[in-house]
Amino acid sequence: MSDCRIQLTINGQQTSVEAPPMKRLLDVLREDLDLTGTKEGCGEGECGSCSVRMNGELVNSCMVPILQAHGAHIETVESLAIDAELHPLQKAFLECGGAQCGICTPGMLMAATHLIAHNPNPSLEQIREGLAGNLCRCTGFIKIFDSVITAAAMEGSRTHAR
């Protein structure tokens, strides 16, 4: 099947791309739209580093063929900072040492954003559950959980948005 034209809204901006229908949303973001914040870890749905929000749901962008994203609203890690002002979650990850090599970080940030959007004051158990689809090989997770707890306590962790 030849390329198809896909319209989608990315971080609030309407855009359209021409791509092979089975090209992964992950690759369209990185290669066609220059949004390289979203990372590939495993490419098989195992690690969550490619997590984005699609129509308000957290999904693995490595498992979404672009043809299934037609008409969708996508939010990537690039939506978090407003100009130079980092999102409270990003600040907390910096402060608490929640990021080391950084490969898992964009996915962690999206999963944490998704969690806090639904549950502004998550318990440790709820944070573990909310980040259960995101693996980190560096931090040992504790500092990531600390980051989310710290961010949840910060002003604007929920309302910070473009």
Next chain:
Amino acid sequence: MNQFNYLHPASTDQAVSSASSDGSKFIAGGTTLVDLMKLYVENPSTLVDVNDLPLAQVESLPNGGLRVGAMVRNSDLAFHPTVKEKYAVLSEALLSGASPQLRNMATTGGNLLQRTRCPYFRDVTAGPCNKRNPGTGCSAIDGFNRTMAILGTSDHCIATHPSDMDVAMTALEALIFIEGPKGKRSVPINDFYKLPGDTPHIENVLEPGELITHVEIPPAISTKQHYLKLRDRASYEFALASAAVVARVEGGHIHSVRIAMGGVGTRPWRAHEAEAVLTGKPATPAHFQAAAEAALRGAKPHTENAFKVELAKRCVIRALKVATA
């Protein structure tokens, strides 16, 4: 990736007629199919996208049961109020599977048809696999088989059925509704999956072009339920052994019970023998032990997975204990 046609029907009739050609496949959440297409294990010539079909509803039935559309996402089903209240075993099983991201995409129909995680099946360069390439042999029998099945295996395939949801559905005796070129039919989940025998590439009773439209779960009134999953790490891993229990306990006695096991069978494994041992008996550890022994009596371990026999027994015992407490 190979070339393929892509169709996007709006009705089930259209979907069925679109999928009648050889080499066509339905695509729902894509979490099994896209993965296997990228690995060249699945090479469909036509993809029929079922995401626009009106099959995403969960509805209560007049008999007290529940009708679940094939396109209902695993996360929506797990958090549905009726499922949480009346079918806890199903909610627990769903939430023990995969990750939040994957459950948001995975569907009820797709979960019923997910393929095995056998590493030889998933790697086209890994050598023979009767499921991937019928008649070539099975690399797992004398190879890496720690995660493979111990029940329902054959000399041709020992691959584990990986699902959690289907184990709970088996204990709940769900009915699978199918629409195909020859009309509609329904199949009890216990008759849906086939044993590998000498045709491990045929995994269920679906015929080409047949679409799962929905599942009906009978009422499970006054039952106690539990799903227990044991695995290599605490989250986000397939079961080494799991057990779903749906029991009616009256005055400390087990009036009736249904038990299904995951992670140990070549299909979701209904443990009729264990149920027979327990029916009418007091809910005591000795009877749970006897039931677990009965459930695993036919187990055939391989070089690396003998530990699963004991693990599965303990899993059944603990699930019974929690469910009947």
